[in-house]
Amino acid sequence: MSALSPADAAIDDHALLVLMERAAIDAGRAIMEIYAGDFDVALKGDNSPVTHADKAAEAIILTALREATPDIPVVAEEEVSEGRTPGHLGRRFYLVDPLDGTREFVGRNGDFTVNIALIDHGVPILGVVHAPARGMLFSGGPDGAREAAVDAEGRFGPYRQIIARDCPARMVAVASRSHRTAETDDYLAGFDIAECVSVGSSLKFCLVARGEADIYPRFGRTMEWDTAAGDAVLRAAGGGAWTTEGQLLLYGKREQPDDCDFANPSFIACGRWVPAQS
Known part of the structure; x- marks a missing residue:
């Protein structure tokens, strides 16, 4: 595969999105081969599996990514956990979470994803979320958000456009399966919630993006690689992720006075409406 310079990538984001989709699907196949057998679980320095x-x-x-776009830096979860982070990110960089929802993977409930996002000036402009156990691919880019079914051989069917919906009178909420907090419940108590669905990984963003849910509040620690791909899909579908101060979530945060590099603040992801500041 020939390399794309950053200038080429800026022109041909469609080709970049296809590259990211293929990388996510190939990674998903490797994950499922391991998922089908026995595997060991270790703990990282932050006690995450x-x-x-x-x-x-x-x-x-x-x-x-590095073979096709060697000039675009990559911030990847496992490399960062081992102390390997690009010194300079520049205008564009990738954020990669190769297995979002490792707890779900270990628990064998299928709610885990492969996340790849491209960030431009702090904004997630391209994103791919692949749920290999569910056989689903979600992506967002210049032509909007889309989904497709993926089979065990990595073949995927026709794309279907997905669009986030306007805020209804009674909303469907999604919340973390493994990290739900009392603060989340307190926040949702301020809305007319018809149903609250517990889902793992970045699938929560995708449910909002496809119009099956309306709000996903997240209080507490997440990292940028956890959210960037799902956020990109949601933004392409017409929604977004907002801080509790009412600002769109930004990426590439380093030298933060109160947190580590690439850590997110609490946020509210929602469909085609803007949440009030909390």
Whole structure:
């Protein structure tokens, strides 16, 4: 595959999105091979779990991105956990979470995803979320958001356009399966919520993007690689992720006075409406 310079990538974001989709699907196949058997679970320095699937998937993604676009830096979860972070990000960079929802992977409930996003001036402009156990691919880019079914061989069917919906009188909320907090429940108590669905990984963003849910509040720690791809899909579908101060979530945050590099503040992801400041 021939390399694309940053200038080429800026012109041909469609080709970049296809590259990211293919990398995510290939990583998903490797994950499912490990998922089908026995695997060991280790703990990283922050006590979060990591498996061979995380590392195998990241290696596949990094090879694909760096071979095709060597001049675009990559911030990848497992590399960062090992102390390897690009010194200078520049205007554009990738954020990669090779296995978002490792707890779901270990628990074998299927709610895990492969996340790849391209950031431009702090904004997630391209994003791919692949849920290999569910056989689904979600992506967002210059032509909007779309989804497709993916089979076990990595073949995917026709794209279907997805659009976030306007805020209804009674909303459907989504919340983290593994990290739901009392603060989340308190926040949702201020809305007329018809149903609250617990889902793992960045699938929460995708449910809002496809108009099946309306709001996803997240209080507490997340990292940029956890959210960027899902946020890109949601923005392409007409929604977005907002801080509790009412600002769109930005990416590439470093030297933060109160947190580590690439850590997110609390946020509210929603459909085609803007949440009030909390």
